Amino acid sequence: MYEEAGNSNLIMLLNTAIYPFLVAAVLTLLLGKVNTKLTTIGSAAGFFVGLFLIHTGLNLPPSKALDFLTVTLALGLLVSFIETTSLSDKAKMSVGVIALVVSFYLLLNPVLRHQGQAISIVCALAVAAITAIVSGLQKLGASERYSHAPALSLIVVAAVTAPVVSIGGSLLIGQLLGVFAASMGGLVLIQRFVWNTSSTSAVTLGSFVLAGLLAQAHVLADLPIWTMLVAYLALIVNIGLGWVMKEDGTVISTIKAIIPQVIVSAAIAGLSLWSVWPESSLY
Structure with a gap:
């Protein structure tokens, strides 16, 4: 019995963290040799691998709510690449907001449609607005050459929220938050220590998936x-710190920028975990 439990835990660890991290890191390394603008694909691929391994009922083309995370990945990548073009800022923002609305509508409508299409549309618009504002502010104070704190903040929020979601209602979505943190971590690690370039290019994709x-x-x-x-709230803390504590390309500056984020995120996650903890024993 204990051996089976150990094997199950090992498989969960591999599918949730190890495989997504390795796929993201290897692809980021390989694609960076071609063009560093392509490295965002590494994070997307890592998340897709984890989604495929954990969500065993994944349908392509999508038919259920979680299946549409594949569309979210595609839209996030599309907007990420559009942001690197010579289009005007207004055009880029318009495309990004439209893509967010479409993404959230597809993710939420399979569950909300019994309440009417209006509810699905309103919810999609609301979440898209929040995501667009927070993501835009994260990148506004970031350095295109040095910054890793914005991407790391997404990782921190996902990592500390994962146990809250797992215990509070959905082990599957909790695992997918872990997959997201691992795949983003693989990208940031290679961007920082191999290509020595900012990982802010992955913030847009990360915002799509995390939200x-x-x-x-x-x-x-x-x-x-x-x-x-x-x-x-933790992301907003990072935004404020980003305007005060500028990264200069050194590891220590990134650590200083992210430590308050970790503290705030952990405190918020602890409060959230306490609020959703079941009255009966987990066992």
């Missing part, structure tokens, strides 16, 4: 909406 998972945690797993919204 999508948090929204589904509320809709699919019935977690209180405030539990999901307060996760963004």
Whole structure:
């Protein structure tokens, strides 16, 4: 019995963290040799591998709510690449917001459609607005050459929120938050220590996926909406710090920028975990 439990835990660790991290890191390394603008694909591929391994009922083309995370990945990548073109800032912003609305509508509508299309559209618009504002502010104070704190902040929020979601309602979505943190971690590690370039190019894609998972945690797993919204408080803290504590390309500057983020995120996650902890024993 204990051997089976150990094997199950090992498989969960491999699927949730190790495989997504390795796929993201290797692809980021290889694609960076061609063009560093392509490295975002590494993070997307790592998340897709984890999604495929964990969500064993994944359908392509998508038919269920979690299946549409593949569309979210595609839209996030598309917007990430558009941001590197010579289009005007207004055009880039318009494309990004439209893509976010479409992404959230597809993620939420399979569950909300019984309440009417209007509810799905309003929810998609609301979440898209919040995501666009927070993501835009994260990149606004970031250095295109040195910054890793914005991407790391997404990783921290996902990592500390994962146990809250797992215990509070959905082990599957909790695992996918772990997959997201691992795949983003693989990209940031290679960007920082191999290519020595900023990882802010992955913030847009990361914002698409993280916000999508948090929204589904509320809709699919019935977690209180405030539990999901307060996760963004930690990102807002990082935004404020980004304007005060500038990264200069050294590891120590990145550590200084992210430590307050970790403290705030851990405190918020602890409060959220306490609020969703079941009255009966987990065992």
